[in-house]
Amino acid sequence: MDLQTTIYIYVGLSFALYIGIAIWARAGSTSEFYAAGGSVHPVMNGMATAADWMSAASFISMAGLISNMGYGGGLFLMGWTGGYVLLAMLLAPYLRKFGKFTVPQFIGDRFYSKSASTVAVVCLLTASITYIIGQMTGVGVAFSRFLGVSSEVGIYVGMAIVFAYAVFGGMKGITYTQVAQYIVLILAYTIPAVFISLQLTGNPVPQLGLGSSLVGQDISLLAKLDQVVTDLGFGQYTTSLPGSTLNMFMYTLSLMIGTAGLPHVIMRFFTVPSVKDARSSAGWALVFIAILYTTAPAVAAMAKTNLIRTVTPGVVMQNTNVFDKDVAIKYDERPDWMKRWEKTGLLKFEDKNGDGRIQYYNDASKNADFQKRAADAGWKGNELSVNADIIVLANPEIALLPNWVIALVAAGGLAAALSTAAGLLMAISSAVSHDLVKGIFAPNISEKGELMAGKISMAVAIVISGWLGLNPPGFAAGTVALAFGIAASSLFPAIMMGIFSKKMNKEGAIAGMLSGLFVTLFYVFAHKGLFFVKGTEYLGLIGGPNSFFGITPEAFGAVGAMVNFAVAFLVDKVTKEPPEHIQAMVEAVRIPRGSRAVDGAH
Amino acid sequence: MKEDDNSHAYWKATIGLLTKILIVWFVVSFGAGILFADLLNNIKLGGYPLGFWFAHQGSIYIFIVLIFYYAKKMNDIDRQFDVHED
Numbered sequence: 001m002d003l004q005t006t007i008y009i010y011v012g013l014s015f016a017l018y019i020g021i022a023i024w025a026r027a028g029s030t031s032e033f034y035a036a037g038g039s040v041h042p043v044m045n046g047m048a049t050a051a052d053w054m055s056a057a058s059f060i061s062m063a064g065l066i067s068n069m070g071y072g073g074g075l076f077l078m079g080w081t082g083g084y085v086l087l088a089m090l091l092a093p094y095l096r097k098f099g100k101f102t103v104p105q106f107i108g109d110r111f112y113s114k115s116a117s118t119v120a121v122v123c124l125l126t127a128s129i130t131y132i133i134g135q136m137t138g139v140g141v142a143f144s145r146f147l148g149v150s151s152e153v154g155i156y157v158g159m160a161i162v163f164a165y166a167v168f169g170g171m172k173g174i175t176y177t178q179v180a181q182y183i184v185l186i187l188a189y190t191i192p193a194v195f196i197s198l199q200l201t202g203n204p205v206p207q208l209g210l211g212s213s214l215v216g217q218d219i220s221l222l223a224k225l226d227q228v229v230t231d232l233g234f235g236q237y238t239t240s241l242p243g244s245t246l247n248m249f250m251y252t253l254s255l256m257i258g259t260a261g262l263p264h265v266i267m268r269f270f271t272v273p274s275v276k277d278a279r280s281s282a283g284w285a286l287v288f289i290a291i292l293y294t295t296a297p298a299v300a301a302m303a304k305t306n307l308i309r310t311v312t313p314g315v316v317m318q319n320t321n322v323f324d325k326d327v328a329i330k331y332d333e334r335p336d337w338m339k340r341w342e343k344t345g346l347l348k349f350e351d352k353n354g355d356g357r358i359q360y361y362n363d364a365s366k367n368a369d370f371q372k373r374a375a376d377a378g379w380k381g382n383e384l385s386v387n388a389d390i391i392v393l394a395n396p397e398i399a400l401l402p403n404w405v406i407a408l409v410a411a412g413g414l415a416a417a418l419s420t421a422a423g424l425l426m427a428i429s430s431a432v433s434h435d436l437v438k439g440i441f442a443p444n445i446s447e448k449g450e451l452m453a454g455k456i457s458m459a460v461a462i463v464i465s466g467w468l469g470l471n472p473p474g475f476a477a478g479t480v481a482l483a484f485g486i487a488a489s490s491l492f493p494a495i496m497m498g499i500f501s502k503k504m505n506k507e508g509a510i511a512g513m514l515s516g517l518f519v520t521l522f523y524v525f526a527h528k529g530l531f532f533v534k535g536t537e538y539l540g541l542i543g544g545p546n547s548f549f550g551i552t553p554e555a556f557g558a559v560g561a562m563v564n565f566a567v568a569f570l571v572d573k574v575t576k577e578p579p580e581h582i583q584a585m586v587e588a589v590r591i592p593r594g595s596r597a598v599d600g601a602h
Numbered sequence: 603m604k605e606d607d608n609s610h611a612y613w614k615a616t617i618g619l620l621t622k623i624l625i626v627w628f629v630v631s632f633g634a635g636i637l638f639a640d641l642l643n644n645i646k647l648g649g650y651p652l653g654f655w656f657a658h659q660g661s662i663y664i665f666i667v668l669i670f671y672y673a674k675k676m677n678d679i680d681r682q683f684d685v686h687e688d
Contacts, residue, residue: 283666283673591685
């Protein structure tokens with residue numbers, strides 16, 4: 001059977017599975033349908049949370065970025081897992097005790113102010129829409145390969161399917177569908193990694209393979225990779241930094257506190273049965289997330305190794321010199337997977353020196369010695385550009401694995417992108433319909449009207465994010481990182497102060513959220529354009545790119561969070577303290593006893 | 603106000619536990635994985651330079667342990683101060 005047919009079958013089967021489970025679960029009791037997690041074992045709940053959490057950014061994009069960034073890519077790994085420690089300890093149990101459904105609801109009640117909850121809705125929408133732009137980029141990549149079309153067409157198809165998927169609704173609320181999605185996603189990620197690890201190192205466990213020696217050589221895979229990429233003018237794999245140590249520090253911090261401030265993640269902890277479960281379920285979620293996150297660095301390093309092996313055979317396994325004549329493969333003899341990806345426009349070859357061979361190296365290297373040797377060898381610039389977002393999907397093809405593995409990865413990528421996009425759209429629609437329309441503008445709206453408002457807001461969100469996804473502000477994972485920065489600078493400090501400071505008042509919280517959000521957006525938009533519209537960047541105004549101590553816009557959320565905290569404390573000091581009953585409420589939230597099932601459902 | 607004393611002591615114990623865990627959280631990720639990574643890279647763990655290992659593997663394993671440790675200790679504290687659920 002040819003590859004394309006196999007892919008259709010796998011993707012088709014996985015979709016049939018999700019829909020089948022949805023119908024089966026629906027046929028059960030209605031209370032089970034709504035009490036997502038209420039009667040579900042914490043381990044199952046952990047899997048569902050993991051599926052919700054791991055998106056196109058984690059599945060499709062992250063390992064590719066790590067592959068390019070090397071050591072510095074660890075900021076994604078630490079950032080997107082370390083946040084769970086903060087979430088489990090600082091927020092989840094207390095929000096569960098508080099017993100409401102949405103983040104704006106908590107902020108509105110704790111800071112006794114509708115304005116506070118409106119500001120929270122604005123922060124939530126900004127973060128979620130940015131997040132979906134990243135998902136759309138990933139969805140576009142997955143569909144372009146899956147259907148063999150350009151990535152633009154891929155995004156249009158993705159938009160339609162995500163919309164149908166989210167509006168079909170229910171699905172999202174069904175924990176078991178997400179459990180199934182988790183299983184598909186994790187098998188799709190780990191199976192190729194096991195094969196590739198075996199091929200390269202003889203060790204079937206990728207986490208150990210990455211620390212092992214190459215087959216038939218007594219040099220470790222990482223040491224060899226360090227050597228080969230340095231030969232090609234790239235930075236050393238195990239030490240290369242994203243800009244500076246400071247930037248890596250801030251970037252990691254930003255992702256961590258952003259994780260704890262993202263509404264669609266926090267929402268999962270509102271519905272666990274007890275405060276006790278809220279604490280441990282974050283742990284279970286992280287266990288299942290870690291299976292992918294500890295495999296990703298192996299996928300990244302091995303994909304880089306295999307890519308170099310493909311383009312310059314012999315360099316990795318037989319110590320061939322990269323500058324030797326005729327080492328690079330001929331374009332006409334390139335493997336099939338390259339031809340397939342060329343169709344998507346995400347992999348490009350340009351024969352700059354006209355020798356018919358593919359020279360793949362870092363032509364921006366600052367090493368004069370390397371540049372001279374490259375020029376002597378007749379290289380006239382890097383000729384192969386590989387979009388980082390295709391690495392994971394192309395990985396099994398690069399390693400020449402069987403068709404069914406490639407098909408499985410396609411199904412996994414789609415599962416990851418769709419489950420998270422749908423989850424985010426749910427968060428957006430509940431924020432607009434419940435917190436904004438019903439909570440503020442039209443308290444008497446009918447249930448039907450509320451539902452309608454929710455669906456309209458979903459459609460608008462998809463169109464906006466799809467349109468911006470056509471000219472994305474970065475790779476999927478980079479765009480998603482911006483969303484985390486926005487959540488980190490606006491929502492996390494407000495929620496945390498709401499729990500850990502009894503005296504924090506509404507003036508402080510509102511001023512904090514607004515200033516954190518504003519500072520972060522100002523810096524991000526300076527680099528990426530106003531509201532991410534290309535051509536409206538204003539870098540001159542802030543004195544050039546990364547002008548704030550070399551911090552990149554993706555890492556700026558941590559600075560925004562600090563501004564948020566500082567402004568909130570200053571304003572709090574000069575305005576009057578919160579009323580007695582609010583302080584008593586904070587006392588009560590801190591103690592587990594007396595927690596009850598969530599009310600105020602919508 | 604015995605009730606108040608108890609809840610103050612409970613909150614103090616909670617903050618104490620959080621502080622301990624956050625120190626470990628910081629040391630393994632920002633410390634070993636970033637600030638001291640270069641230094642630790644001189645030590646090898648199998649084929650892994652140690653600093654690189656902390657950034658790409660080790661900190662994640664330790665995060666998991668931290669959450670379960672927190673959940674267990676916190677339940678103990680709940681019982682000790684008699685504020686646990688049901």
